[in-house]
Amino acid sequence: MSTLPLETADHPGNLRRVVIEPLSRVEGHGKVTLLMDEDDHVQQARLHIVEFRAFEKFIQGRPYWEVPVMVQRLCGICPVSHHLAASKALDQVVGATQLTPTAEKIRRLMHYGQILQSHALHFFHLSSPDLLFGFGSDVARRNIVGVAAAHPEIARRGVLLRKYGQEVIRHTAGKRIHGTGSVPGGVNKSLTAAERDELKQDIYQIVAWSRDAVHLVRRLFEQDLETYRSFGSFEARTLSLIRADGAMDLYHGGLRARQADGRTIFDHVDYSHYWEQISEEVKAWSYMKFPYLRALGREDGWYRVGPLTRVTRCDFIPTPLADRERREFLAFDEGRAARATLGFHWARMIEMLHAAEAIKDLLHDDDLLGSDLMSGGPRQARGVGVIEAPRGTLIHHYRVDENDQVARANLIVSTTHNNHAMNIAIREVARKYLDGRKITEGLLNHIEVAVRAFDPCLSCATHAMGKMPLDVELVDAEGRVIDHLVRGST
Amino acid sequence: MSGRPPVLVLAVGNPSRGDDALGALLAERLEAAGLPHVEVIVEFQLQVEHALDLEGRSLVIFVDAGMGTPAPFQLRRVKPAADFVHTTHALSPEALLATCERVVGNVSAETWVLCVRGESFELGEGLSAAAASNLDAAWAALVARVEERPGRVQIRQP
Numbered sequence: 035m036s037t038l039p040l041e042t043a044d045h046p047g048n049l050r051r052v053v054i055e056p057l058s059r060v061e062g063h064g065k066v067t068l069l070m071d072e073d074d075h076v077q078q079a080r081l082h083i084v085e086f087r088a089f090e091k092f093i094q095g096r097p098y099w100e101v102p103v104m105v106q107r108l109c110g111i112c113p114v115s116h117h118l119a120a121s122k123a124l125d126q127v128v129g130a131t132q133l134t135p136t137a138e139k140i141r142r143l144m145h146y147g148q149i150l151q152s153h154a155l156h157f158f159h160l161s162s163p164d165l166l167f168g169f170g171s172d173v174a175r176r177n178i179v180g181v182a183a184a185h186p187e188i189a190r191r192g193v194l195l196r197k198y199g200q201e202v203i204r205h206t207a208g209k210r211i212h213g214t215g216s217v218p219g220g221v222n223k224s225l226t227a228a229e230r231d232e233l234k235q236d237i238y239q240i241v242a243w244s245r246d247a248v249h250l251v252r253r254l255f256e257q258d259l260e261t262y263r264s265f266g267s268f269e270a271r272t273l274s275l276i277r278a279d280g281a282m283d284l285y286h287g288g289l290r291a292r293q294a295d296g297r298t299i300f301d302h303v304d305y306s307h308y309w310e311q312i313s314e315e316v317k318a319w320s321y322m323k324f325p326y327l328r329a330l331g332r333e334d335g336w337y338r339v340g341p342l343t344r345v346t347r348c349d350f351i352p353t354p355l356a357d358r359e360r361r362e363f364l365a366f367d368e369g370r371a372a373r374a375t376l377g378f379h380w381a382r383m384i385e386m387l388h389a390a391e392a393i394k395d396l397l398h399d400d401d402l403l404g405s406d407l408m409s410g411g412p413r414q415a416r417g418v419g420v421i422e423a424p425r426g427t428l429i430h431h432y433r434v435d436e437n438d439q440v441a442r443a444n445l446i447v448s449t450t451h452n453n454h455a456m457n458i459a460i461r462e463v464a465r466k467y468l469d470g471r472k473i474t475e476g477l478l479n480h481i482e483v484a485v486r487a488f489d490p491c492l493s494c495a496t497h498a499m500g501k502m503p504l505d506v507e508l509v510d511a512e513g514r515v516i517d518h519l520v521r522g523s524t
Numbered sequence: 525m526s527g528r529p530p531v532l533v534l535a536v537g538n539p540s541r542g543d544d545a546l547g548a549l550l551a552e553r554l555e556a557a558g559l560p561h562v563e564v565i566v567e568f569q570l571q572v573e574h575a576l577d578l579e580g581r582s583l584v585i586f587v588d589a590g591m592g593t594p595a596p597f598q599l600r601r602v603k604p605a606a607d608f609v610h611t612t613h614a615l616s617p618e619a620l621l622a623t624c625e626r627v628v629g630n631v632s633a634e635t636w637v638l639c640v641r642g643e644s645f646e647l648g649e650g651l652s653a654a655a656a657s658n659l660d661a662a663w664a665a666l667v668a669r670v671e672e673r674p675g676r677v678q679i680r681q682p
Binding site: 089091092104107108110111113151155158159174177178179180182183186189190192193194196197200210211 | 538539540541565566567568569571572573575576606614619622623626627647648
C-alpha cells in the first residue's frame, strides 16, 4: 500500500509544484502536477484531466435506440467498447434478458476484434518504442518509425494485427467507424459465409503473431529484470468481470474484487446493482471522479482495473495458448512480474493472444451465420451494461422515461476506475527519478511510461491539427517558475 | 492494389464535436458526388493501419479541422516526417506517411493536407457559423484538386 496518502501532505502550502502538461501519447488534455516539499522530495502526484467531457449531458434526452450508435462518438479510441456497453444496458430496457446465440456471438466477435486492435496499437505503436529503446532514450526515436527502422518485422506485424482487428469490427459492426451492428436486444446483421471465410484466411497467422508478441515482452523483462520489477510498482486492490466458473470473460460476467494479497472482497456480484458496491468521489482539483469500493471506504477503497488485473485475478483463461502464457507470467520471477506496473504490457499481450484465439474459435462456429438476431421482453425503465474494455471495466447505466428518452445516464470508464492507481504509479516513479529541481526529457518520459502502462484514454475524440504541445513547468513554493520545458513535435 | 481508385480522400474528425465535424462533412459531400476515381474514408483519427490505405494511389488528400489554421483553410503539400506530436494514440499525416514508407514502402502518391479552420470543438455542439463559411470555401478547393485527376467527373456545386 502507499506510504503517504496523496491528499494529506502535512504542509501542502510549502510544497513546490512540477506541472507536466499534457502527457505525450495519452489522449486529451492530460496534465501532471507533482507537489514537492522543501527538500525536493515528491510528496503528492496528481493526474489532471483538464477537459470536462459532459458525457451524461450529451446522452440525456436522446431516444434510447440511438444511444449505442451515438456513444461511439464519446471516444475515438475505443468506440466499439461504448457501442457494446450501451447495447448491453439497453438490452435490459427492452427486456432482452437472453440474447440469441447468433447475436451474442456476433457481439463477442466484435469485442474481441476491438481488444485485438486496441492492444496491438498500444503495444506496437505506443509502448514498444519505450520498451525497445529505453525510457530515457532519444525522444525522436521513440515512435513507430523508430521501431520500423530498427525492428521492421515488429512494426509490420503491429500494423497488420491492428488492421485485422479493424476488419473484424467492419464485418460485425457494418462500418469501420460509427458502426450500427449492435442494437438493443441483439444485432442487426450476422456474417455472410464470404465474410467469415475472409476473416478465417489470416486468423492462424494472427494467433501466431500474438503469441510471438507475448514472448517479445517476456524477453524484454528478462533483459532488464530489475527495472521491470520495480518501475512504478505498488500493491493494489483489483476489480474485474469474471465468468461464473472463474474464467476470464471480457464480454460478460459478475464483479470480482480482490485485496492486494488476493483475498476476496466480493465475487460474482450481479452488476445490475453496481452502485451497492462502488461509489464515486469528487475532488476539487480534478474533473475526473474517484471510484471506490463502498465496503472499504473512500480512503482505502481505490482499486485497479485492466489487463494486469484481469490476467492475474481470473482463475483461468478459456483458450489454451493464452492460459499457458498466463501461468508462465504468474510464475515468472517468483510472481513479481505479475505485480509490476510494467506487467501491464505482458498481460496486455496475453489478452491479445486470448482475443485472437477466441476469434479463431468463433469463426468456426456456424451460429455466426444465423438469422435469429433479436430478442426482447417486458420493457424496463433502467438498464446497466458492463464489459471489460481494452483498458478495463466499463459501466454504462441508463434510465429511460415513458417517452423512450434517456432521462439519466451514468458512465464509469476504465481510465476513471484507474484514476487513483495512476496517481500512485506516477508518484512512485517521480520519487525515484524526479527528485531535484531540473526537468529533463528523459525524466519526464519515465513518468509518461508509468502512465502509459495503464494505457489511459483521456480522449475527447477530437483530432484537430495544432493542438497539444507538451508544456512543463517547475514552480517553487513562492510561485516562481524555476524550470520550464516545452516539448513540441519530435 | 491496382483496382483501387487512384484518388483517396482521408477525412478525420468527430461529427459530434462542433467544428471537428468539418472533415466528415466535406467527405460526405464528396461521397454524395459519387466519383468513381475517388475513394472517401472517414475516421475519428489517423492510425497506423491507414498506411495500408495509401498503397496504389496517385493522389491522397488528408482533410481535417484545425485550430490554429489560417481561415478559411490551408491546402498544403505534405511529406513524410517523424512528426510524432504528443497526441497520442493518433498520428499526424506526416507521421502516417513516414510509417507507410517504413512499413509498406515508398509513397508514390502526391500527398496534400486540406486543413479547415474550426473555432469550437465541444461535445454535442453543432458547426459554428465561421466554420460553416470555411467549409464552403474548402469544398471548392477540394473539388478543384480532385478534378485535376484523370478519370475526373464534373462535380456540381451544392
